[in-house]
Amino acid sequence: MKRSQRLAIALVVLAAGLAAGNSADASEIDLGGGWFVSLPAGVTIPMDNVTITPEYIKLDIVKVISQEPNEFGEFTPLHMFFRKTASAPSKLIIDQELVTNNTGVAWSDFHMYIGFGPAGFNQAESTPLSTDPFTQPATFLKPIGWNNLPTQIDFQGGTVPDGGIFRPGETQGQIVIDTAPMDTIFMLKEVPTTPEPASLLIVACGWLAARRRR
Numbered sequence: 001m002k003r004s005q006r007l008a009i010a011l012v013v014l015a016a017g018l019a020a021g022n023s024a025d026a027s028e029i030d031l032g033g034g035w036f037v038s039l040p041a042g043v044t045i046p047m048d049n050v051t052i053t054p055e056y057i058k059l060d061i062v063k064v065i066s067q068e069p070n071e072f073g074e075f076t077p078l079h080m081f082f083r084k085t086a087s088a089p090s091k092l093i094i095d096q097e098l099v100t101n102n103t104g105v106a107w108s109d110f111h112m113y114i115g116f117g118p119a120g121f122n123q124a125e126s127t128p129l130s131t132d133p134f135t136q137p138a139t140f141l142k143p144i145g146w147n148n149l150p151t152q153i154d155f156q157g158g159t160v161p162d163g164g165i166f167r168p169g170e171t172q173g174q175i176v177i178d179t180a181p182m183d184t185i186f187m188l189k190e191v192p193t194t195p196e197p198a199s200l201l202i203v204a205c206g207w208l209a210a211r212r213r214r
Contacts, residue, residue: 033057034088038081042066049095056091058174066102069194075103077191082119086182091122094175099166099190107160107192110134112153114177117186120149122176129173133166134158149178160192 028036029045033052037045042064051058061080069075082092101107114120123140131138136157145151153175160166169175179186 028083031057031059034085035092036083040078040080043078043080052089054089056089056093058093058095060095061097063097063099063190064102065099065192068104073194075191075193077189080188080190081185082188083185084179084183090179090181092119092177092179094169094177096169096174097167098170099160099168099192101160101162101164101166101192103192104162105194106162106164107166108195109154109156110160110166110192111155111190112175113187113189114145114151115187115189117184118146118180118182119177119184119186120145120147120151121153122178123150125174125176126153127173129169129175130171131155131157131168132170133160133164138168146180147178166192 028038030036031045031047031050031052035052035057039045044062045059046062049060063078065075065078067076084090099110112121121140126140127138129138134155134157136155139154139156140150141152141154143151155166155168177188
């Protein structure tokens, strides 16, 4: 079975489980090679696609985000906690992500953050990175973390409609995370955003002012 077919099956199974009200097991998953991960509900890693070498562990991540934004237009972030032993490969490669938008609203951008441990995004090895359906190149932002590596990536330009899928790395590139050659724990946080409430307020105020001048 092709890798793309396995990812599609994983996405269907995950979406069906969420629709049935099943939560992901928050216990630690052994990925092999000295790597472990704890995943929130709505996130899975197809084990058939995990590749381990002395230099890296490579995997895919499938997500279905279903929770609606709060009254301020903010989403609850997804937190994934990775742990590796000192003898494990020090590089984590996310070959592809499939992130389904089931939140009821369109996303204007998407953000990834690394925190808590000696880890960071390797920009040189991660780019160029396909960002469909976003149209702008991925932006690697400060603050600079461990080993002077970026700890944030922003994806912008265009939208991910409700029911659509954000697919970083599907056709080009991959997200590469470097870690310290030691026992390490770090968090990978991901969250979409809608147009900022402040921007919407400015638009609304401008509309009201125009109405009053008439």
